[in-house]
Amino acid sequence: MNVPYFRPSIGEQERAAVNGVLDSGWLTTGYLTRRFETAFAAYTGARHAVAVNSCTAALHLALEAAGIREGDIVLVPAMTFAATAEVVRYLGARPVLVDCDPVTLCADPEAMWQTARTWAAGGRLKAMMPMHYGGQMADVFRLKAIADEFGMTMIEDAAHTLPAHIQDAEGNWHAAGTTAAITCFSFYANKCITTGEGGMLVTDDEQIAGRAQMMSLHGLSKNAWNRFEAKGSWYYEIVDAGFKYNLTDIASAIGLAQLEKAERFWQQRREVAARYEAGLTEWSEYVQTPREIAGRKSSWHLYPIRLHLNRLSIDRAQFIEELKQRGITCSVHWMPLHLHPYYRRTYGYRVEDFPVASAEWPRLISLPIFPGMRGEEVDYVCRSIGEVAAAHHRGTLPAPACA
Numbered sequence: 001m002n003v004p005y006f007r008p009s010i011g012e013q014e015r016a017a018v019n020g021v022l023d024s025g026w027l028t029t030g031y032l033t034r035r036f037e038t039a040f041a042a043y044t045g046a047r048h049a050v051a052v053n054s055c056t057a058a059l060h061l062a063l064e065a066a067g068i069r070e071g072d073i074v075l076v077p078a079m080t081f082a083a084t085a086e087v088v089r090y091l092g093a094r095p096v097l098v099d100c101d102p103v104t105l106c107a108d109p110e111a112m113w114q115t116a117r118t119w120a121a122g123g124r125l126k127a128m129m130p131m132h133y134g135g136q137m138a139d140v141f142r143l144k145a146i147a148d149e150f151g152m153t154m155i156e157d158a159a160h161t162l163p164a165h166i167q168d169a170e171g172n173w174h175a176a177g178t179t180a181a182i183t184c185f186s187f188y189a190n191k192c193i194t195t196g197e198g199g200m201l202v203t204d205d206e207q208i209a210g211r212a213q214m215m216s217l218h219g220l221s222k223n224a225w226n227r228f229e230a231k232g233s234w235y236y237e238i239v240d241a242g243f244k245y246n247l248t249d250i251a252s253a254i255g256l257a258q259l260e261k262a263e264r265f266w267q268q269r270r271e272v273a274a275r276y277e278a279g280l281t282e283w284s285e286y287v288q289t290p291r292e293i294a295g296r297k298s299s300w301h302l303y304p305i306r307l308h309l310n311r312l313s314i315d316r317a318q319f320i321e322e323l324k325q326r327g328i329t330c331s332v333h334w335m336p337l338h339l340h341p342y343y344r345r346t347y348g349y350r351v352e353d354f355p356v357a358s359a360e361w362p363r364l365i366s367l368p369i370f371p372g373m374r375g376e377e378v379d380y381v382c383r384s385i386g387e388v389a390a391a392h393h394r395g396t397l398p399a400p401a402c403a
Ligand SMILES: Cc1ncc(COP(=O)(O)O)c(C=O)c1O
Pocket: 053, 054, 055, 056, 057, 080, 081, 083, 084, 131, 157, 159, 160, 185, 186, 187, 188, 198, 199
């Protein structure tokens, strides 16, 4: 059996929507993109949404709109994707890394506080960017309190979370997109909903939304997006040096169709996660499964298991290779940023600077998870994990010759 890491769920609705755009005579950013923004804001519960061509673009615009400038300091989790930190560099600011919580692998609030305290002097500490690892939200209420204490803007990297929820101390549930000053989502091909490539910035702040909207299209004055239409105006002004980050109507048409299915996709991901949990219990000696912690509802964008390497005679790379030989494609999220050449070279980070991220990443394997994944596929992955683990149980190692 072949089990891909991801299989997109694209149906007739998306095809018809794209054909509608192709036949309409208006391909780029237009009314469908405005509709996608309105629908997305309503779905997440945020006041404003700005559609762009990637989450990376949304994160860049978020920092720009929050006033981050050259020389500023932004706190970023060590355990995240390249995008979260690189956008800080786009603005000439400095990403300062923070270790993760060993359970959720999201930024650890205690480490965030310690790092904020270390970098607070000098007045350049401006923002923090929690990321919701795999779709389970970071401890955003504690993080927000730290952001407020040090005068930082909180910008959430919610690339993995649509939808995801967290409960506050009073028992009220909050959706991703409503707990930070600005939240950024991804519609990359394998994300919870997709537009092929795409992203969305959401915020309750009208000024931030307006700034991001303007900067997403070359910094042109308001409503320049429809300047080629009979109803639009040819006249615009360049208000600032912006970027080319607008989302096309072709992508937005797919996004609108996908958004309608977001709850169903979520339910299907939850079912896959529950089936993995049941199927892997038998192999708990070798693998630790991801868990939703109390008061959080994960989007289950990822299903990251962690190997108990002390009970295996092979490492993670070989484990992945053996699954591949059985037709199963896996991934790893992620090698933490401080171990990458750029961050080592530029900021002198060392392995021991972030002990949790350094210890956890060699154990991580992201298993296939996607809406429409068949029960027999999940069972096959579980069975294969069991076979590989049992074949490489440490106890099966030959005894050392001198023993
Ligand atoms: C945590 C995280 N942030 C940001 C991004 C960037 O998203 P995009 O590809 O839409 O720019 C990704 C992409 O995988 C991600 O995993």
